Amino acid sequence: MKKIVLLSLTIAMAGSVMAQDIKTKDVPANVKAELAKKYPNATKVSWEKEKGNFEANWGGKSGEDTSVQFTPAGVFVEEVNAIAVTALPATVAPYVKAHYKGAKIKEAGKVTDAAGNKMFEAGIKGKDLIFDSEGKFIKVD
Numbered sequence: 001m002k003k004i005v006l007l008s009l010t011i012a013m014a015g016s017v018m019a020q021d022i023k024t025k026d027v028p029a030n031v032k033a034e035l036a037k038k039y040p041n042a043t044k045v046s047w048e049k050e051k052g053n054f055e056a057n058w059g060g061k062s063g064e065d066t067s068v069q070f071t072p073a074g075v076f077v078e079e080v081n082a083i084a085v086t087a088l089p090a091t092v093a094p095y096v097k098a099h100y101k102g103a104k105i106k107e108a109g110k111v112t113d114a115a116g117n118k119m120f121e122a123g124i125k126g127k128d129l130i131f132d133s134e135g136k137f138i139k140v141d
Helices: 002-018 029-038 092-099
Strands: 019-022 046-050 053-058 066-070 076-083 107-113 118-124 127-132 137-140
Touching: 029 066, 092 118, 092 127
Parallel strands: none
Antiparallel strands: 019 046, 046 053, 053 066, 066 076, 076 107, 107 118, 118 127, 127 137
């Protein structure tokens, strides 16, 4: 039993290394201003710091139906809109099954980067797998 609890704690801690919750007051004013300008209807926003960028989350029951990232300078990086796992391209689930034995896709999103490129994100085991608009694997994020 102790091993299971320790393993669960280790997994939880590993996931938290990737993103860290932060208070709104700790987000640079220029980042908050860019969020307000680009997404004036965003309410009840929570913030995380991920890979040096600031991520705003809001909407839906989880409060994370929409996530957007900005650099510390306030430059838009990407937007991720939550989608049902079943809405991912048909090639994603077989890819995950073949390359990540026993892994389940826990969450999914439609990603649009700053250049307007459309991609999909499949969340498994604390990682985000990125696929192009056709469902071809691109990278682990």
